Amino acid sequence: MNAPFVPHTDAEIGEMLGFLGLSSLDELFSVIPEAIRLAGGLDLPDHWSEADLRDRLEELAAANMPVGRHLVCFAGAGAYDHEIPAVVRSLASRSEFVTAYTPYQPEVAQGVLQALFEYQTMIARLTGLEIANASLYDGAAALVEGVNMAVAAAGHSTVLCSDGVNPRWRRQLQTFSKGPGLEIVHVPLADGVTDWGSGAAAAAGRVGAVVVATPNFLGCLEDISAARRTADRLGARLVVVFDPVAAGVLKTPGSLGADIVVGEGQALGTPLSFGGPYLGLFACRLADVRRLPGRLVGETLDVEGRPAYVSTLRTREQDIRRERATSNVCSNQTLMAVTAAIQLGWLGTTGLVEVATRSARAARYCRESLLALDGVESAADAPVLREFALRTPLQADTVIDRMLEEGFLAGTVVEEGFIGTHYAGSLLVATTERRTRTEIDSFVAAFDKAVR
């Protein structure tokens, strides 16, 4: 056999073919019409050894610039460089979690099911809502599902979406809105936060969902109660995009009136990973649980009366309800959800507060130091937590390129989704609890040179 992971010897293959009354492997495929069969095999190189693979991987990895000591990360925009301790990496890479399938046989899947139950509990608490599902693909996917759920519940198909929502997520929402026939109305920002009194918000009718993010894409904290009042005025459901790290110090979206809370969970133990796999957080009210997308783990008993966990309310799901399902999601991001549960277990109550507080201290120190530089101005003045937008004397992408040479990933340019606004072209900078005063001081010194 030429396949490295096929155990069969040639003798065994001969024996098995003999049992089937066949004389060659080709005969296994005799049912496939000759005319469409691939002559000559695949147009790919033959197999490599593991050592050859590793050599090539090392070459390719060397053509990337990962963040770390030689490239200190000040970029965010939805992907954050938070601490991931060895214990989380170690537990989350255990093969029982990594190589399990979806828990269809609960008797032999209690490990994943219980970890998900604990995860659901933690996410419900962080959002201030009663129910959290077992994960979706990422924050953007969770937003799309949240909006679909909201419009289905409200019975109206117009969506009022704050421009403070991550612009790439807004683009994705736009992509997915065509099937269900949603109309997305964008609500502009003023001074970095959503202007619910704007013309766009006032003119909209038949609104099923109001969407706001806090902190928003520019890092600014939003007034969720104002969004709630808008939703109430329109008879719509309120979808809040939250941040699980900020949740360590902010009032919960649920306590401020959110009906559905979605978010990106990468910050909870998942590496930057070039953007995926990440973790879609999703929570809702108990009253809406039958519209919940994705899997949900529940606690029950086994035949002997012992506590046991199982995927529940399965009749919502695609494999049972088919075209009437609440969502098409099947595979989710269970491994990242388990990772998040371990990370939150490591952090504990005070640890999560620490992460948020330390990130905010770094942001304040970094922001004030940068604003003290000649020509650097704030792009939005509303209160921020760990991310902020700046106007620089030179174009932001030039600043980023120059800062790379100094060993800093300086941030991201605000452009897509903000063209034509006051925020376009500004530089978005993020700090986590991993940034030290020494790093920030060096960053600011390099920045001072890079902007002129």
Next chain:
Amino acid sequence: MSAPGGRAASAPLMGRAAEPSLFDLSEPGRLSASFRTSGLPEWSLADLVPEEFRATEPVQLPEVAERDLVAHFTRLTHRQYSVDLGSYPLGSCTMKYNPKSCDAAASMPGFADVHPASPPSMIQGWLEVLVELEEALCAITGMAAATLQPAAGAAGELTGLMLMRAYHDHGGERRTRIIIPDTSHGTNPASVALAGYEITTVGTNERGSVDLRHLREVLGPDVAGMMLTNPNTLGLFEEEIVEVAAAVHDAGGLMYYDGANLNAILGVVRPGDMGFDIVHMNVHKTFATPHGGGGPGAGPVAVREGLKEFLPGPRPVRLLSGSFGFETPAHSIGRLHSWHGNALVLLRAWAYLRLNGADGLRSVSDVAVLNANWLKERLRGVYDAAYDRPVMHECVLSAEALQKETGLRALDVAKRLLELGFHAPTVYFPLIVHEALMIEPTETESPQTVAALAEALEQIANEARAAGSATDAKAAPRTTPVGRVDEARAARHLIATYDQRDDGAQG
């Protein structure tokens, strides 16, 4: 083939007590976390967050020592079946062995610690991997280009349907219906509904294939396309695929290939040569990326030349200069992922394809099909084949006769099999087969393991026949961390978080 196969029944467990919740293990004031020494001013929360936004009480999370955290989650892993532990013959799920070298690739800092918003000059290695993966997937499927953005198979399906809509809209046509066979996966109809199409179901003929006559009846100018798995969910190759595709194309529709069963045909036949226009792949099935207890996966979608201009963007491309960058196609359907797809999953798939190569991939399918046919023949007379003809990578058997004779249901077979050291097959799917047992051994299970699996399945049937009842199997599983789970109770009395527990719930 008399050597003992890979039964997992030897796995040692310490007992059958319940594992307490992490919340039960919590002790206020206990702490695992520690942070970098920052040297920053120690501003208080009140200095940093205005009062109107600030929480008055912190969110309560478990407070445990690192030692107890490790013990808890390690004990949970001992309550969890996995591919590494043993055979996992879930039909349609392709639970093959996941090579460790692919995991090692995904943990290299040069890949794992790259920020997704990095400028193209900093991510040339990543872009080269993604472009090479796209090229390899096109070679395997016979397509012209692919998007790697969809995060899973279902996302790939929705992408494919949106591509169909964009294609027809571009041609000025408004088509409203999608045809799917009655054997399809549940994600197919759910995706069709989400894409805003109506569903027309086409029947299955007596050979287990699409009923071509029925298909021709339901085709019309309002049909946007057809979704099909080939081999289909009965494990059978659609022999009339060329005629099926021609009929759909003649009606102006497109053919969508659901790649769930691609493992059967690598290097044997390409969906493009069968007449498909759009193909999604489940890399967590065919290309051995581990399934993580339910995810992450990745669901790349490949298309024919004429559909390339509609692909999601931005997409990694090879530039004329020889370096790599991004490009958004002219009539792109838009963005499907916040960044570039489930990149670390895609990297594992790239590594798997390199480790196997053209020669290895063909052997993968040869042996996947050999194992499934051997198992089906070995169980002749024990269970009935749903359709008695050669199968591809999986076989669908029925316990209907046994159920009538002894009361042994497919579910009982599944639960009893757990006691004998194997994960259960997929049961009660496809829906058109009564008491279905859908078994996919995959190519990575040795002849000895497949033989041991067959032996176990035979033992279960023999026990019921000898006893004239299924009493024994209905008590299964008795050796697993918990016995049969009361699913009805879970739904009736919902406890989905620790905070919903109450004394009554535990009683």
